[in-house]
Amino acid sequence: MTQLYPDAGAAPGARSRLDSFDPRCRLICAVIASVALASLQDVTTLAIASVLPAALLFADVGSGSRVPWRAMGGVNRAGAVIWLLLPFTYPGERVFGVLSADGLRMALLTMWRLNLMSAVLIRLVTSMGVPRITDALGRLGVPLKLRMLVLLSVRYIFLLADRAESMWRAVSLRSPGISGLYACKCLACVVGTLLIRSSDRAERSALAMSLRGGISGFSQERDTVWKPRDSMLCAVFLLYMACLAALSSSAVLIA
Amino acid sequence: MHISEGFLTLPSLAVGWAAAAAGVSVGLKRIDPDGIVKVAMASSVFFLASLINVRIPPASTHLSLIGPIGLLLGWSVFPAIFTALLLQAVLFQFGGLAVLGVNTSTMAASALCAHLLFGRAVRGRSAALSAAASFAAGAMAVVMGAALVGIWLAASDPKMLASAYAIFIAHIPLAVIEGIAALFMTSFLRRSYPDILNAAGLR
Incomplete structure (x- = not known):
């Protein structure tokens, strides 16, 4: 079973320079940067656009905060299937008789964009952790039901993880090297058992929650204040987006 | 079945977010406070199940189980899958946050279709029909998900159509495996705790 590792380049309790900004500001900046980066199509603009994500990735290190190499490796592994396919399946002139030149270029651009967007999102959003993200989403108007669902899911994932792991270990001990159809059947039974046990627990939890005041008893938004430096950070990201849009349109005109 | 950051253009990301927002808001309205x-x-159980590595010679895979989660949750599958994908992105950097809308709409729409098309037959009296419907739901959800991934990629760049076909074909054996897993799971639930398939809070 894959291990649960909440790693976004920050040790537990670590403080990064970005932590001094309002979580809402970090979410807004992440959206602006994603919009700016998602529309980039040429190498020169991507090279210029790399400055800000690189600064976020490498400059904000210290006091327990480190470069999230593991997280960056994870995003590249997840995207590898598609960008490895591109040189073989993309139309256009062939290199070595198999690889498409346009496909290679596209794979490079896609991998580059993937890393830039991931660097920004990992530093600005993921490193905040689930509670601060849901808190910020609440302050931006996301419904309480959804935030509650996220928080409860986090709680139950870690609660049920031990149970799921021990059940799967028991299956593996009874049938070493289990595979094929029998593995599917065992997985189905493990998931079914987990569902049945968690259903009982869910009923008890729902009852306990309703006694505490139901959904309304769940709200725990912290009192954060939007400071001038938050507006400054948003302005920097807006300027970044405007510069990239101008560069992209001039690159299109030149082409 | 995840699309990573960087593959889709801005309009595709925007459409994905709009579709996911619509689905999530309908799903949230249908969940009562106790539900x-x-x-x-x-959502947590399926998140954990997707972390278990199953050996299917000659390879090994993590099952998505989107068909069974759709059968169980109905419209609530939109917020459930949104939550699971958000947590996958935050805890594992799997998928991504900008593409969260596209991935949610792809997987949740497939799961919801499985529920709408086969949910009644799965909960029906005939065990044989229920087994067949469970297999069809599990397999169809994966096939539809792979087709939607292909559509998103081709909509972003029509030259990615061949990649989209390759991804679709690669998912066909996985669809059979997911169908079998769905069949085993629903038959286990029908034997052990049939009420869970009819749970009012999970429609």
Whole structure:
């Protein structure tokens, strides 16, 4: 079973320079940067656009905060299937008789964009952790039901993880090297058992929650204040987006 | 079945977010306050199940189980899958946050279709029909998900159509495996705790 590792380049309790900004500001900046980066199509603009994500990735290190190499490796592994396919399946002139030149270029651009967007999102959003993200989403108007669902899911994932792991270990001990159809059947039974046990627990939890005041008893938004430096950070990201849009349109005109 | 950051253009990302927002808001409206805990539990169970590595010679795979989660949750599958994908992105950097809308709409729409097309037959009296419908739901959800991934990629760049076909074909053996897993799971639930398939809070 894959291990649960909440790693976004920050040790537990670590403080990064970005932590001094309002979580809402970090979410807004992440959206602006994603919009700016998602529309980039040429190498020169991507090279210029790399400055800000690189600064976020490498400059904000210290006091327990480190470069999230593991997280960056994870995003590249997840995207590898598609960008490895591109040189073989993309139309256009062939290199070595198999690889498409346009496909290679596209794979490079896609991998580059993937890393830039991931660097920004990992530093600005993921490193905040689930509670601060849901808190910020609440302050931006996301419904309480959804935030509650996220928080409860986090709680139950870690609660049920031990149970799921021990059940799967028991299956593996009874049938070493289990595979094929029998593995599917065992997985189905493990998931079914987990569902049945968690259903009982869910009923008890729902009852306990309703006694505490139901959904309304769940709200725990912290009192954060939007400071001038938050507006400054948003302005920097807006300027970044405007510069990239101008560069992209001039690159299109030149082409 | 995840699309990573960087592959889709801005309009595709925007359409994906709009579709996911619409689905999530409908799903949230259908969850009663007591049902939130059940949906969270179901979402957590499927999240954990997707982490278990199953050996299917000659390879090994992590099953997505989107067909069974759709059969169980109905419209609530939109917020449940949104939550699971958000947590996958935050805890594992799997998928991504900008593409969260596209991935949610792809997987949740497939799961919801499985529920709408086969849910009644799965809960029906005939065990044989239920087994067949469970297999069809599990397999169809994966096939539809792979087709939607292909559509998103081709909509972003029509030259990615061949990649989209390759991804679709690669998912066909996985669809058979997921169908078998769905069949085993629903037959286990029908034997052990049939009420869970009819849970009012999970529609």
